[in-house]
Structures are given as C-alpha cells and as structure tokens.
Amino acid sequence: MKAKQATALVLASVMGLGLLAGCGDSKKGGSETAKNDGDVVTLKWIQVGGSMPDNYDAWLKQINPYLEEKIGVNIDMEIVPWADWDNRRSVITNSGEDFDILFTDQTRYNAEVNTGAFLDLTDILDENAPELKKLIPEDYWEAMEIDGKIYGVPTYKDSSVTQYFVWDKAVADKYGIDINSIKSYEDLYPALKKIKEGEGTAPYYMSKSGADFLNTVYFDQLGAGLPALGIRYDDETKTVVNPLEDEEMLAQLDIIHKMYKEGIINGDAPTADDSSKYKTFFTAQGWSQAAKTTWGPSNGIDDCEAVAFTDTIVSNASVRGSINAISSGCKHPEKALEFLQLVNTDTKVRDWLYYGVEGENFEYTDDKKVSKLNTDWPMAGYTQGSYFDVSQLATEEVNQWDEVKELNEKATPSIMLGFDMDTSNVETELANCRSVYEKYKSEFFTGAQDPRELVKTIHDELEAAGWDTIREEAQKQVDAAK
Incomplete structure (x- = not known):
C-alpha cells in the first residue's frame, strides 16, 4: 500500500545474542521480572534516554495503579544514558539478561531479529492489540517486516523524513532575504553569501556529518548498512547504484563545496560535533513547527523559522528509527503487547511517559493542555510511543503533531519498502567498503573537498574493497523479490 492510500500515516553490527528471557508477575514494580503476586504482571522496559528520573518512585506510584486498573500490569523502567547505551546494550544482549520490552532502532533491529x-x-497483533494494529498504517507494519514477519512496534511519530532549511528570521530579515522562496542549494547560496559579507562570519553551521541527509532522503540503503549502496526511492527499475555518484546529489554538493571555500560554511565542519551553540542557519530533519518548539530554543534563536527543501519520504530506515520489541523469551507477551497498545493510545499514560510526574513535572491547564513546571524529566519521548496522543503544550499556538501527521499522510514510500538485503554472503566486503566510506564521508558531505574529484577516489577504493560483489548480490536479491 502506498503512503498516500493509508487513512492515517505518520517515521549494525550487533554482538552475538542469545535468546532473551523476561516477563514476570508482580504486584509492584521492581528491578526483577520473575515475581508472582496475584494476577498483576510487571513488565521490565529498557530504554535509552537522559538518565533515570530523580523522582522515579513518585512516577511509579502514579502510573502503576492506573496501569494495574486498566490492564493488570505494572511497569519497571530502566533508562540507560545515551553515553552508556552501547556498553549496556552489549551486556543485555550477551548475558541473556531478563527484560520484557527493549528499545531498538534501524541500526540493530535486523541483526537482533x-x-x-x-x-x-x-x-498476535490482531487479537491482542487490535487498536494498535489499526492505529499504525499498513505501510509502516510492512516496513517492520523481515522475511514477512513483524518483530517490533514502530513508534508512530515523525516516521517520514523531510529536510528543512532553518533560519534565524531576524538575521534573514536584516538582509532582505525571503526565506520562503529558498528551496534549493542553488537558491540558498546567494542568500547566505549576503549574510556572510554583512556579518563577517560563517552563517551556515555544519557538523562533521555535513549534508549526508541528501543520501538518506533520496536513496534506500536496503538494510545493508552501507551508504555507498542503494536504490533511489522512486526508481521503478530498482537498479542498485552508488548514491555518492548520483548527479543530483553531486550538483548540490558542488554548491556546498563552493560555500565551504568561500567561508560561508564553518571551516572546522569536517571535525565539528553538533552542538547547541547559536547558529544563524542550519539544516534539520523534522517538521516546520519544530523551529518554534525545539530548534529555536535549543539554538538561542528567538524567532526561528524552517522551510522544507526535500521531498517527504517514508522508508524502512525512517520507520525503524524508533522501535519497541518484545523479548523472544517473554512469559506474558500478550500483556507486553497490550501495554504497548496502551502507551500508543491512552493520552494519560502517554503524557506521564513524555512529561513526567503530574504535579511535579507538569500540570494540566483548564483547556486540557500541558504546562511544564520544569525541564527535569529525562526520559526520551521519541523512544516511547505515538506522538499523536501527547497533550499539546500550553505554550504552543498550534498542535505541532497535527503537522507531523499531515506530513506522513502525504509521504511517498520508498520503492523498496519492506525489503531487507541478506548480507551474510558479503559481510567481509561490506566491512571493507564501510571503512572506505567512513574515511571520506566528512570531507565529502561538508564540501571540504571537491566532491567530483573525491568521489573518483572513493569509487576506486570501493572497487578494490569489493563493492561490485556487494552490488551484484544486492541486485540479485532485489530482482528475485520483484
């Protein structure tokens, strides 16, 4: 099913795993998952985020009685800090540690399955979570399939991808720039050049990832984990190519290279880490209202505006950006699935997860919006469930989630939606080619080097690393799946 046909659409190398056990019974939440006290099931949910909340016990006392009344479940969370996620995850997956629900994403999902x-x-989806199955459109369930089977619940949020030019509107107005008319790098160059000449500083901030989004927006990487391999999202012939050699992409990188040479882009871009420091102009993936709710506040911009400059696309990778999966050893999978359904359909549960403890972290206004009392809640909202039953902030003039939903309804699905390459025959070649890509990607996508010259070097080294073997294997599998 194409995205436009759905009634409501919305967005690695892994160490060896053993079968993972989990799901126990308990009357109260705790760190163990193998307790039995009546009919109440305690589910252990492991997620990545900021940290465990300081008021976690108060949160449990609020959410668990509600969950118990609704579906006979208590929840026991473990929030792993982002910096510790890879190490903690290795312990979980290698030791067979008990859990019931685990956050995963496109970098791990395929291998873990x-x-x-x-x-x-x-x-069991239709029988145990019919509301959830109906809520998330067919295209998105299709994107979760591996060999025709579904192994995770995608987070129903900004699961399509649109890239935006993000502006400090005050600076743009100062130089008479009509930001709404700028929807390509060709349009962008003269505008940013004017700002550079007037301000004397580089207006376009880039981190070392540069404009690598051009690759992810226009090409489906087939689950191979190699950005130098893919099929253009709208290519009906389904021809496997090297996206880095795509003429449309190179034409945009030509302009980026020109901006880098002229000092419009920061000179340390190839090594710069993304940060929250002030940026006059940058690019971001999301939706236009994020300029007001997220990008502006986090970058010190009082009047921030964003204009889309790419198509809106849905792919396996975009849908798999946030997934919650149930352990294969779960003793109560029906309850775990019922809980995930509640997370995605019950506004009260969703708000407690997203905003924290009612009365401590937030409170409801008379018109059922949310007033945040502080910014102390460290759980990551994108890891949890649907954005579309999160209550609107009282400070927002419009509900930004309505825009996200509209974007997803209009998204064009990748021609390769639901396809995953079996890489078992080319793992060595893939590892070698990934090393080549990693060596050059920052210089290539930040414009620090001439892209057309650099891509020749990349091409030759990929060839030597076995790229043709990978392409032939990928094309064979794609053709067999047609």
Whole structure:
C-alpha cells in the first residue's frame, strides 16, 4: 500500500545474542521480572534516554495503579544514558539478561531479529492489540517486516523524513532575504553569501556529518548498512547504484563545496560535533513547527523559522528509527503487547511517559493542555510511543503533531519498502567498503573537498574493497523479490 492510500500515516553490527528471557508477575514494580503476586504482571522496559528520573518512585506510584486498573500490569523502567547505551546494550544482549520490552532502532533491529532476540508478533497483533494494529498504517507494519514477519512496534511519530532549511528570521530579515522562496542549494547560496559579507562570519553551521541527509532522503540503503549502496526511492527499475555518484546529489554538493571555500560554511565542519551553540542557519530533519518548539530554543534563536527543501519520504530506515520489541523469551507477551497498545493510545499514560510526574513535572491547564513546571524529566519521548496522543503544550499556538501527521499522510514510500538485503554472503566486503566510506564521508558531505574529484577516489577504493560483489548480490536479491 502506498503512503498516500493509508487513512492515517505518520517515521549494525550487533554482538552475538542469545535468546532473551523476561516477563514476570508482580504486584509492584521492581528491578526483577520473575515475581508472582496475584494476577498483576510487571513488565521490565529498557530504554535509552537522559538518565533515570530523580523522582522515579513518585512516577511509579502514579502510573502503576492506573496501569494495574486498566490492564493488570505494572511497569519497571530502566533508562540507560545515551553515553552508556552501547556498553549496556552489549551486556543485555550477551548475558541473556531478563527484560520484557527493549528499545531498538534501524541500526540493530535486523541483526537482533536474525539472532532470535525478539518475539514474532505477526499472529498476535490482531487479537491482542487490535487498536494498535489499526492505529499504525499498513505501510509502516510492512516496513517492520523481515522475511514477512513483524518483530517490533514502530513508534508512530515523525516516521517520514523531510529536510528543512532553518533560519534565524531576524538575521534573514536584516538582509532582505525571503526565506520562503529558498528551496534549493542553488537558491540558498546567494542568500547566505549576503549574510556572510554583512556579518563577517560563517552563517551556515555544519557538523562533521555535513549534508549526508541528501543520501538518506533520496536513496534506500536496503538494510545493508552501507551508504555507498542503494536504490533511489522512486526508481521503478530498482537498479542498485552508488548514491555518492548520483548527479543530483553531486550538483548540490558542488554548491556546498563552493560555500565551504568561500567561508560561508564553518571551516572546522569536517571535525565539528553538533552542538547547541547559536547558529544563524542550519539544516534539520523534522517538521516546520519544530523551529518554534525545539530548534529555536535549543539554538538561542528567538524567532526561528524552517522551510522544507526535500521531498517527504517514508522508508524502512525512517520507520525503524524508533522501535519497541518484545523479548523472544517473554512469559506474558500478550500483556507486553497490550501495554504497548496502551502507551500508543491512552493520552494519560502517554503524557506521564513524555512529561513526567503530574504535579511535579507538569500540570494540566483548564483547556486540557500541558504546562511544564520544569525541564527535569529525562526520559526520551521519541523512544516511547505515538506522538499523536501527547497533550499539546500550553505554550504552543498550534498542535505541532497535527503537522507531523499531515506530513506522513502525504509521504511517498520508498520503492523498496519492506525489503531487507541478506548480507551474510558479503559481510567481509561490506566491512571493507564501510571503512572506505567512513574515511571520506566528512570531507565529502561538508564540501571540504571537491566532491567530483573525491568521489573518483572513493569509487576506486570501493572497487578494490569489493563493492561490485556487494552490488551484484544486492541486485540479485532485489530482482528475485520483484
């Protein structure tokens, strides 16, 4: 099913895994998952985020009685800090540690499924989570399939991808720039040059990832984990190519290279880490209202505006950006799935997860919006569930989630939606080619070097690393799946 046909659409190398056990019974939340006290099931949910909340016990006392009344479940969370996620995850997956629900994403999902970590949900979704199955459109469930089976619940949020030019509107107005008319790098160059000449500083901030989004927006990487391999999202011939050699992409990188040479882009871009420091102009993936709610506040811009400059696309990678999967050893998978349904459909549960403790972290206004009392809640909202039952902030003039939903309804699905390449025959070649890509990607996508000259070097080194072998294997599998 194409995205436009759906009634409501919305967005690695992994160490060896053993079968993971989990799901226990308990009357109260705790760190163990193998307790039995009546009919109440305690589910352990492991997620990445800021940290464990300081008021976690107060949060449990608020949410668990509600969950218990609704579905006979208590929840026990473990929030792993982002900096510790990879190490903690290795312990979880290698030791067979008990858990019931685990956050995962496109970098891990395929490999974890292939090693038996997650439960096949295909046959129990309709019976145990019919509202959830209906809520998330067919295209998105299709994107979750591996060999025709569903092993995770995608987070129903900004699961399509649109890239934006993000502006400090005050600076743009100062130089008479009509930002709404700028929807390409060709349009962008003269505007930023004017700002550079007037301000004397580089207006376009880039981190070392540069404009690599051009690759992810226009090409489906087939689950191979190699950005130098893919099929253009709208290519009906389904021809496997090297996206870095795409003429449309190179034409845009030509302009980026010109801006880098002229000092319009910061000179340290190839090594710069993304940060919250002030930026006159930058690019971001999301939706236009994020300029007011997120990008502006986090970058010190009082009047921030964003204008889309790419198509809106949905792919396996975009849908798999946030997934919650149930352990293959779960003793109560029906309850775990019922809980995930509640997270995605019950506004009260969703708000407690997203905003924290009612009365401590937030409170409801008379018109049912949310007033945040502080910014102390460290759980990551994108890891949890649907954005579309999160209550609107009282400070927002419009509900930004309505825009996200509209974007997803209009998104064009990748021609390769639901396809994952079996990489088992070319792992060595893939590892070698990934090393080549990693060596050059920052220089290539920040414009620090001439892209057309650099891509020749990349091409030759990829060839030597076995790229043709990978392409032939990928094309064979794509053709077999047609």
